[in-house]
Amino acid sequence: MKKSASLSPVRKGVAASAGLLVVFLAAWQWGPGLLGVPTFIVPPLSMVAREFVYAWQFDHLLLHTGVTIAEVLAGFALGSLLGSFVGYLLGMSPTAELALSPYILALQIAPKVAFAPLFILWMGFTVYPKILVAVLIVFFPVMVNVLTALRTIDPDLINLARSFKATRAQIFWKVEFPTSMPPMFAGLRIGATLAVVGVVVGELVGGNVGLGYLLTFGEGQADTPLVFVSIVMLTLVGAIAYLGVILVEHRVLHYLPERHVDGNI
Amino acid sequence: MLTPPVSSLTRLEYRAVTMRFVDRHGSGLTAVRDVSFSVRDGEVVSLIGPSGCGKSTLLNIGSGLTAPSEGVALVDGSPVAGPNAQVAFMLQKDLLLPWRTVTENVMFGIEIQRVPPVERKERARTLLEKFSLAEFSSHYPHQLSGGMRQRVALARTLAIDPHVLLLDEPFSAVDAQTRIVLQRDLARTLAEAQKTALLITHDLLEAVTLSDRVLVMSRRPGSIVDEIAIDMGQRDSPLARRADRKVNDYVARLMDRLDIAHASLDHEEAGGTE
Ligand SMILES: Nc1ncnc2c1ncn2[C@@H]1O[C@H](COP(=O)(O)OP(=O)(O)OP(=O)(O)O)[C@@H](O)[C@H]1O
Ligand SMILES: [Mg+2]
Numbered sequence: 001m002k003k004s005a006s007l008s009p010v011r012k013g014v015a016a017s018a019g020l021l022v023v024f025l026a027a028w029q030w031g032p033g034l035l036g037v038p039t040f041i042v043p044p045l046s047m048v049a050r051e052f053v054y055a056w057q058f059d060h061l062l063l064h065t066g067v068t069i070a071e072v073l074a075g076f077a078l079g080s081l082l083g084s085f086v087g088y089l090l091g092m093s094p095t096a097e098l099a100l101s102p103y104i105l106a107l108q109i110a111p112k113v114a115f116a117p118l119f120i121l122w123m124g125f126t127v128y129p130k131i132l133v134a135v136l137i138v139f140f141p142v143m144v145n146v147l148t149a150l151r152t153i154d155p156d157l158i159n160l161a162r163s164f165k166a167t168r169a170q171i172f173w174k175v176e177f178p179t180s181m182p183p184m185f186a187g188l189r190i191g192a193t194l195a196v197v198g199v200v201v202g203e204l205v206g207g208n209v210g211l212g213y214l215l216t217f218g219e220g221q222a223d224t225p226l227v228f229v230s231i232v233m234l235t236l237v238g239a240i241a242y243l244g245v246i247l248v249e250h251r252v253l254h255y256l257p258e259r260h261v262d263g264n265i
Numbered sequence: 266m267l268t269p270p271v272s273s274l275t276r277l278e279y280r281a282v283t284m285r286f287v288d289r290h291g292s293g294l295t296a297v298r299d300v301s302f303s304v305r306d307g308e309v310v311s312l313i314g315p316s317g318c319g320k321s322t323l324l325n326i327g328s329g330l331t332a333p334s335e336g337v338a339l340v341d342g343s344p345v346a347g348p349n350a351q352v353a354f355m356l357q358k359d360l361l362l363p364w365r366t367v368t369e370n371v372m373f374g375i376e377i378q379r380v381p382p383v384e385r386k387e388r389a390r391t392l393l394e395k396f397s398l399a400e401f402s403s404h405y406p407h408q409l410s411g412g413m414r415q416r417v418a419l420a421r422t423l424a425i426d427p428h429v430l431l432l433d434e435p436f437s438a439v440d441a442q443t444r445i446v447l448q449r450d451l452a453r454t455l456a457e458a459q460k461t462a463l464l465i466t467h468d469l470l471e472a473v474t475l476s477d478r479v480l481v482m483s484r485r486p487g488s489i490v491d492e493i494a495i496d497m498g499q500r501d502s503p504l505a506r507r508a509d510r511k512v513n514d515y516v517a518r519l520m521d522r523l524d525i526a527h528a529s530l531d532h533e534e535a536g537g538t539e
Contacts, residue, residue: 160360163348164374178364255364255405
């Protein structure tokens with residue numbers, strides 16, 4: 001009784017979601033035609049699907065997607081490692097935080113994607129500038145979340161550990177590090193989607209491989225369906241990265257109470 | 266039942282302890298002034314006093330987390346120079362780690378103190394059984410009620426087998442019924458293990474039913490203004506003490522000493538800003 005009552009809103013939600021998808025796809029397929037929008041402005045679904053098959057066969061779609069995924073993964077991994085490392089470092093050393101915070105703030109305010117052309121000047125049309133933009137863009141949400149977690153930790157918790165004669169390292173590994181996990185994952189989730197943005201901007205600016213490149217290529221050819229295919233693939237890459245983080249998060253933060261998606265707690 | 270014998274050995278002592286804090290504007294604030302008292306082995310002493318009179322400050326000094334401005338705290342005769350394994354504290358907040366199971370939380374202190382794993386598990390198991398928490402040993406804190414969480418915190422405190430327990434309003438956040446159960450468990454445990462304890466509380470009935478002696482503190486700057494011995498026996502059974510009519514006399518005396526009848530809420534103002 002209780003179970004079905006708490007399940008049905010989820011089911012309703014899923015059904016509504018699926019319904020919306022069908023409506024959206026149908027609108028995409030027939031909407032432009034009905035409204036008289038030319039196919040080079042909004043190509044219908046079937047045309048994009050055909051383009052997908054074509055791009056897969058003749059435009060190395062798989063290669064471009066693979067390269068983008070690799071860059072996203074590399075940028076995300078490096079950026080989050082660096083971000084959490086610096087976050088812990090600053091969190092444990094107030095002096096370092098005071099000394100570095102103005103520069104970090106400046107860097108945080110600067111639009112990271114604007115560095116893309118600069119990195120390409122430095123490193124050429126390789127994968128590195130793309131990865132670097134992603135690193136830079138992923139770095140901040142992760143670092144800020146880790147730092148805030150350490151800043152807002154309950155001092156009584158630290159005192160409890162201290163009262164047991166914990167060493168600095170024990171306090172870090174047994175209290176601070178685990179406490180920082182939930183905010184860190186929140187940062188990683190943001191980072192996962194931002195990594196895609198960073199990589200795409202890098203690819204748009206320069207290079208001849210990756211989904212960002214495919215976008216500009218499609219644009220140059222006035223090949224609207226190809227642009228659409230690229231956008232869809234990029235969304236897919238972002239979604240997979242995001243889901244990957246969520247999956248790991250559920251594993252790591254298994255001890256947290258279930259989040260009630262259905263809203264009736 | 267008999268109240269366990271209290272030996273003459275001094276476990277915890279405060280000698281002329283004064284604590285001054287410097288606030289953000291650089292002006293000083295004397296939280297406690299010239300506090301001296303001692304707690305004998307196996308004795309349970311309660312500390313009562315108005316909010317902000319420096320009770321928690323004294324507890325922090327005893328546990329070695331903060332150093333007094335003047336004077337010294339001694340545990341087993343040696344000055345407290347930092348946290349030490351003889352002393353354990355417990356607060357109103359349970360401070361359980363959400364990523365640790367009940368057992369793992371109980372083992373937190375002994376793990377830090379590098380007690381071998383086998384012994385750790387054994388101690389946790391024994392304590393959890395004693396506090397009827399055995400069936401929850403692999404639960405996470407969020408799955409427990411407030412009273413159960415506080416009992417886990419007590420088990421964690423006892424796990425390191427300290428000589429002295431410093432308890433800062435340990436049960437003030439739980440409901441009245443749970444509190445009575447927790448008080449019973451605590452009193453029994455303290456008596457059985459013959460632990461020495463300093464209990465801070467705002468609950469006068471709790472002070473009377475759980476302790477051998479009650480120390481009354483003045484408003485800030487806090488100092489000890491009175492000491493009342495509770496000569497009721499049965500310190501291991503707060504419920505039995507509750508039933509004793511003498512309890513009311515003691516509570517009335519404490520109220521009188523705290524000047525509660527005449528006190529307005531002006532201690533809030535004296536208590537300073539948080
Ligand atoms: N770290 C600190 N820095 C500055 N002032 C402090 C600090 N800790 C405590 N105080 C001040 O010292 C006084 C005593 O504080 P304490 O927490 O010991 O009071 P308390 O008797 O435990 O009060 P309560 O009954 O409300 O818990 C308060 O006025 C408080 O503001
Ligand atoms: Mg206090």
